[in-house]
Amino acid sequence: MTDIAQEMENMSIKEEDKLGTGDDDFIVNPWEVVSTSATGVDYDKLIKRFGSTKIDDALIERMERVTGKPVHHLLRRGKFFSQRDMHSILDMYEQKKPFYLYTGRGPSSDAMHMGHLIPFIFTKWLQDTFDVPLVIQLTDDEKYLWKDLTLEQANHMAIENAKDIIACGFDIEKTFIFSDLDFISNSPAFYRNMCRVQKLVTYNQVKGIFGFGDSDCIGKISFPAIQASPSFSSSFPEIFNGRSDIPCLIPCAIDQDPYFRMTRDVAPRMNCLKPALIHSTFFPALQGAQTKMSASDPTTSIFVTDSDKQIKDKINKYAFSGGGATVEEHKEKGGNCDVDVAFQYMTFFMESDERLEEIKKTYTSGELLTGFLKKELIEILQKLIGEHRQRRTTITDEVVRQYMTPRKLKFDYPPPTPPSEKKKKKKHKNTKAV
Missing domain, CATH: 3.40.50.620 (HUPs)
Known part of the structure; x- marks a missing residue:
């Protein structure tokens, strides 16, 4: 160059x-x-x-x-x-x-x-x-x-x-x-x-x-x-x-x-x-979408090692709400799903599109209150993290060593064709074309 x-x-x-x-x-x-x-x-x-x-x-x-x-x-x-x-x-x-x-x-x-x-x-x-x-x-x-x-x-x-x-x-x-x-x-x-x-x-x-x-x-x-x-x-x-x-x-x-x-x-x-x-x-x-979760600040994050109680306490205490300041105001004006952290988390972890759309509709209208929204999220995360926590208990140092050992994986990759063989194939192809 x-x-x-x-x-x-x-x-x-x-x-x-x-x-x-x-x-x-x-x-x-x-x-x-x-x-x-x-x-x-x-x-x-x-x-x-x-x-x-x-x-x-x-x-x-x-x-x-x-x-x-x-x-x-x-x-x-x-x-x-x-x-x-x-x-x-x-x-x-x-x-x-x-x-x-x-x-x-x-x-x-x-x-x-x-x-x-x-x-x-x-x-x-x-x-x-x-x-x-x-x-x-x-x-x-x-x-x-x-x-x-x-x-x-x-x-x-x-x-x-x-x-x-x-x-x-x-x-x-x-x-x-x-x-x-x-x-x-x-x-x-x-x-x-x-x-x-x-x-x-x-x-x-x-x-x-x-x-x-x-x-x-x-x-x-x-x-x-x-x-x-x-x-x-x-x-x-x-x-x-x-x-x-x-x-x-x-x-x-x-x-x-x-x-x-x-x-x-x-x-x-x-x-x-x-x-x-x-x-x-x-x-x-947890405090809102202005930043991402930080591992160095436990109040911003829910960890895969958190207990059911820690998950519940963090969501209830720290999760930013898009709901009204009072029940009356929420019922009158409805909630804002675009800023509500509990709803945003559901968009990542709730598999049912139909249930997610129902929650969005009822929360936006004011029919569903913030407390009930957080309660549903807590149940989802407690199940997801609980299952992950259980699987993690089975991961021994020996299992980690097996994953981290350089080795051939279960896929068949033929070795690269040597340059001399590539030339032979190319020559054969040209001869066949003639």
């Missing part, structure tokens, strides 16, 4: 991918989500800012057609709302060609909260629906670099979070979970891809994309290459039999998209495939 072409490439990345901060009424980046609106982030604006594509009815209909199954309610209700190259993934599936899933978790507490659970609930549906392998990255190195933690503390939280993830029910024969701190030093293929990404991204680019400053440690600046590397099948020769041509689909929250815009830019220059993405909205804090 010439100096002029390289300069143009640098400018295009910086202008398209830098994180907006001042002009809109919200901030979204991998470390911060804040909105001044009571209804939260404007996702249509965010799609325009990030340059992704909105999931439309045509894509949902195609997914149902090619899989022969109804889509997950999180997709149907727009909780997964944005995508990059999903049609290419569906093309692969229709042609019976392989792809894999990649998602991750940055462990910042011993237990995950409900917001962390959303991508894993949907990822399990994707794995079950498309019958594909899955790699899950635990970025304990990232948390060490960003937070006041020791390496041992960050790694411990990664193992504890792995238990929460496994309790979602992922198939052990098709799922590989890895901690960056444990895995990378023993994986030459992964490290090579890290180095290749690092060489192709300049400091100006990474500063423009992620907003790094001169006082940030160099570990932060190099970390995006670590999160990019699982996007390439060549990073996992044990799983994919040394092949570098298996495409990847990444389900994640939209705040992680900057990592993969960078990844999609460098992939062609590495002779690798661009990862496809499907993005979720944010799971609001």
Whole structure:
């Protein structure tokens, strides 16, 4: 690439991918989500800012057609709302060609909260629906670099979070979970891809994309290459039999998209495939949609380890209400489902569209009171978390070790064709055509 072409490439990345901060009424980046609106982030604006594509009815209909199954309610209700190259993934599936899933978790507490659970609930549906392998990255190195933690503390939280993830029910024969701190030093293929990404991204680019400053440690600046590397099948020769041509689909929250815009830019220059993405909205804090749940503030979050009493107390005490100030006012004016946290949580976890629509209608009219709305949500979450808590008790250290051991998963990937064989096949094909 010439100096002029390289300069143009640098400018295009910086202008398209830098994180907006001042002009809109919200901030979204991998470390911060804040909105001044009571209804939260404007996702249509965010799609325009990030340059992704909105999931439309045509894509949902195609997914149902090619899989022969109804889509997950999180997709149907727009909780997964944005995508990059999903049609290419569906093309692969229709042609019976392989792809894999990649998602991750940055462990910042011993237990995950409900917001962390959303991508894993949907990822399990994707794995079950498309019958594909899955790699899950635990970025304990990232948390060490960003937070006041020791390496041992960050790694411990990664193992504890792995238990929460496994309790979602992922198939052990098709799922590989890895901690960056444990895995990378023993994986030459992964490290090579890290180095290749690092060489192709300049400091100006990474500063423009992620907003790094001169006082940030160099570990932060190099970390995006670590999160990019699982996007390439060549990073996992044990799983994919040394092949570098298996495409990847990444389900994640939209705040992680900057990592993969960078990844999609460098992939062609590495002779690798661009990862496809499907993005979720944010799971609001109990106090309202202006921010997402925080693992560091237990009053904003409901954790998968919370007891039935803790769930009830948190919903009743902290969940922001869209109802009237008094019963009389509520009955007269009705409730606002757009800002009511209990209703918003139901849109994530209540499976019945009919029941959800009935609740929306009666709450908006004022017939259903806030107390009854919260009571129904409490019952849903107590059941969901109770079942998860029970499954988690069966996850031993040995089970975690099995998921985190690099190995061939239950999929048949023939080894890549040697270059000499490709030439022979091409020559034979040309001769046959003559």
